[in-house]
Amino acid sequence: MVLAHLAYCSGFNTGALGPQVRSLGLPAVLVFLVVSGFVIAHVVVEKAEPYPVYLVQRFARLFPLFVATCFFGFFTNDLLAISLVAPGFNDSDFAKVVNGVAASNHKYLWSHLFAHLTMLHGAISNAALPYSEYAFNMPAWSISLEWQFYLVAPLIICIIRNELFILLLAIAVSICEFWSASLVSTVQSGALPLATSYFVVGIVSRLAYPYVQGHN
Template identity: 35%
Template sequence: MRAQCRMTWFRGLEGVRAWLALAVLVEHVVGLTALPDHHPATRQLVHAGDSAVSVFIVISGFVITHMILARHEPYPLYLARRLLRLYPVYAVCLLLGLVSTLLLNRIMPLQPWGAAIPFTQAMARARASLAGNGLPLHLALHLSLLHGLVPDNLLFRAQLALLTPAWSLSLEWQFYLLAPLVVLALRRPDTTLLVTAIALGLYLLARKGVPGPYLMPSLLPASALPFALGIATRLILPGVPTRRSLPLSLPLLLAVALHTLAPGQGYLVVWAVLVLYMTTQSPIDPLSRIAFRLLHAGLDSRVALWAGRRSYCVYLLHFPILQLLLCAAGAWHLGYWMTVATLAIAGLPLTLLGADLLHRHVEQPGITLGRTLAARWHQATPAPASTRLTRASRPNLVT
């Protein structure tokens, strides 16, 4: 009974999304202003943002696998619910991203300090890619959510041209299209090895630059490992025994090993701590009790849950807002440090305000419509009693 309760409440997942979205926002404040060129220590903030996106991908593999196992929905309904969950917010942010990108392409190079930063230099090539027929092509790819498939040698910055964070959304959509088939195959002993071998082979090809160069790992095989980690965790979690303490030595040793052997893989430490937190019940020793309470305060407090429910909106919306703030700083002829201060101080509250409006008026109606479609399908084709989820046992996840 205890294991069943744990499996229907994935503690910490909602709250950690809030911290991940915040880390990505901070990374983009640092990156847009080239702050590491002035203070090299801030480069660690960029690495933290990269790890945050990787944790988002692991969580996606975990949650989507759980949905497939728990809901038993037909493929068209599954895709419709995913689309209703993602696309309304994405469409609004894509429009804002298009406007802010075109404005920034005009204003940023005119700044006295702007021409010296790498972001502005990349914008020069981006402007050429958007010129002529390039803009309709970029827009069509973004509207299809397939822009992450296109390598840079075919269309420069296809993954990032109009809404930079959406490169990972294209990656997610590729995963959603294949996830039911992959999860079904992994649950069958006769096909598990085949699917694993295919995924590993495609991953190695992507690492070698096939089918072309990508600025971000937006092609599904290139990000196969984080997705696989999330899938594998969900498949084996029912067999993981409940712990009475947090073995903190495990993530610490993992952190040391990763820092030595595989820099940039810090997302594994975050995921290890989160899994330990999910599988820990009522810690008894003082150190574990303190760690458990700190994690609970950071991941399951009301503030963390509120922000976590809006994390998808924060993730997509923050970049157009930062770009618009850069445009405003340029229009007001602010100096470099005043521009950095403007983004750092105004970026988060404006993003949270906009994200709350998007969540309540755009995202939530889409989720509700998806649930309505699912309810109608369940009424038309009632599931056997053994496979139904009661209201008390449904996972507490916004999906």
């Protein structure tokens, strides 16, 4: 995902290799979501930590590097916006987004700071805070998505492990999928409902693993 983003922003968009590198971005994200669901399910099942302890540990893994990248991203985003007007970069829509992000970083600085300190910036709509998911560090919307998943993962795992509530989870996932499909043009990629099904696939894979292993 990172390589695809860098390739695109650097103008590496000509020839046969450029589009191939960029096309790896979305599949890489989806695989990451499934793997994340698997790993977090393993942590929750094996360690059985109290929720506050679990949350503090997850926060400590994400936040330090996240803050560092956002700090440098704030000072380099303007440079990126300038570089995209150079000859040879022909995606005016992307350049418009980058310029919008740069402008929003300055205009709504304190709002973006608060949103990013909670790591929930990816869940905030553009109507409420323009370019919230992309502010400071554009690829960091995925960090927000991961944090949103961490917040609710123990509950999802508990529901899946309790057969009485499995129907409730199926209904919830279906609602999320319907919501994302019907509002795909207005809901940003950093919002958890758009990725719920992929996280659930990872969780179910981990919970099913002992049964599969037992039959081999």
